[in-house]
Amino acid sequence: MGGTLLDISGVSVAFGGIKALSDVSLGVAPNKVTAVIGPNGAGKTTLFNVVSGFYPANEGAVTFDGVDLLAMPANRRSATGIARTFQNIALFPGMTVAENIKLGAHHLLRTGLLAAAIYLGPARGEERDITRRIDETILPLLDLGEYRDRSVSGLPYGVQKRIELARALVSRPRLLMLDEPFAGMNTNEKARMSQYIARIVAESDLTALLIDHDMDSIMTMSDHIVVLNFGRVIAAGTPEQVQTDPAVIEAYLGEE
Numbered sequence: 621m622g623g624t625l626l627d628i629s630g631v632s633v634a635f636g637g638i639k640a641l642s643d644v645s646l647g648v649a650p651n652k653v654t655a656v657i658g659p660n661g662a663g664k665t666t667l668f669n670v671v672s673g674f675y676p677a678n679e680g681a682v683t684f685d686g687v688d689l690l691a692m693p694a695n696r697r698s699a700t701g702i703a704r705t706f707q708n709i710a711l712f713p714g715m716t717v718a719e720n721i722k723l724g725a726h727h728l729l730r731t732g733l734l735a736a737a738i739y740l741g742p743a744r745g746e747e748r749d750i751t752r753r754i755d756e757t758i759l760p761l762l763d764l765g766e767y768r769d770r771s772v773s774g775l776p777y778g779v780q781k782r783i784e785l786a787r788a789l790v791s792r793p794r795l796l797m798l799d800e801p802f803a804g805m806n807t808n809e810k811a812r813m814s815q816y817i818a819r820i821v822a823e824s825d826l827t828a829l830l831i832d833h834d835m836d837s838i839m840t841m842s843d844h845i846v847v848l849n850f851g852r853v854i855a856a857g858t859p860e861q862v863q864t865d866p867a868v869i870e871a872y873l874g875e876e
């Protein structure tokens with residue numbers, strides 16, 4: 621393992637003639653925040669989609685805690701301990717905050733979400749455990765207790781993004797993949813989101829891998845940054861290292 625929870629090695633992905641990723645390798649260290657950045661079209665989302673199983677890789681290997689992920693169908697990967705949030709809010713507006721968060725537990729419920737939703741037999745005990753975890757651990761961790769029984773619609777954007785974080789945490793992931801967690805946020809919301817991500821990594825024995833365009837937030841909160849450009853890794857290191865890397869400066873200047 622060598623201190624790497626997620627290991628991406630030599631991954632290439634092509635869409636027709638477009639090489640979205642070319643021989644990409646990176647390691648995600650446990651209990652740290654790793655960020656993947658890069659100009660538009662650099663391949664960040666494609667990389668997330670390969671790890672999640674939405675896109676196949678043409679070449680390369682991805683292992684999570686030593687387990688070969690590429691050999692595993694997408695719907696089984698979350699059971700290995702990987703959770704993901706998406707760029708656009710995907711909450712059910714008519715449901716309460718607690719109900720939305722509970723949906724993150726669907727693969728934990730052996731009896732199935734439908735059975736749990738209508739409180740059938742054995743599902744009930746499992747469902748009760750999950751509700752307790754939400755009430756005792758997750759809502760306090762993300763300061764969402766006051767919203768517990770409120771409908772999601774009408775809640776501030778920053779709160780809705782926190783509900784998504786909460787939903788991803790219900791399954792007790794070891795790796796949390798965050799797709800543009802700061803997108804559409806104002807300065808205050810970004811600062812709060814950074815604090816919550818740092819808090820959950822520190823308090824939930826969690827590793828975070830995120831992609832975003834917000835340089836200030838990324839530079840402030842990441843332990844390790846990998847920079848992609850045209851599908852290739854052009855730099856990797858601490859925020860200080862990548863910020864002053866000539867190849868990175870060049871890639872971003874070329875974007876303007």
Ligand SMILES: Nc1ncnc2c1ncn2[C@@H]1O[C@H](COP(=O)(O)OP(=O)(O)OP(=O)(O)O)[C@@H](O)[C@H]1O
Pocket residue numbers: 635638639640658659660661662663664665666667
């Ligand atoms: N499903 C797809 N079919 C065809 N081409 C795709 C597909 N997904 C991504 N691409 C192409 O792969 C390249 C990398 O795209 P990707 O979305 O991974 O970049 P990104 O770094 O996430 O960009 P952004 O920051 O704009 O979201 C782009 O040229 C894109 O057009």
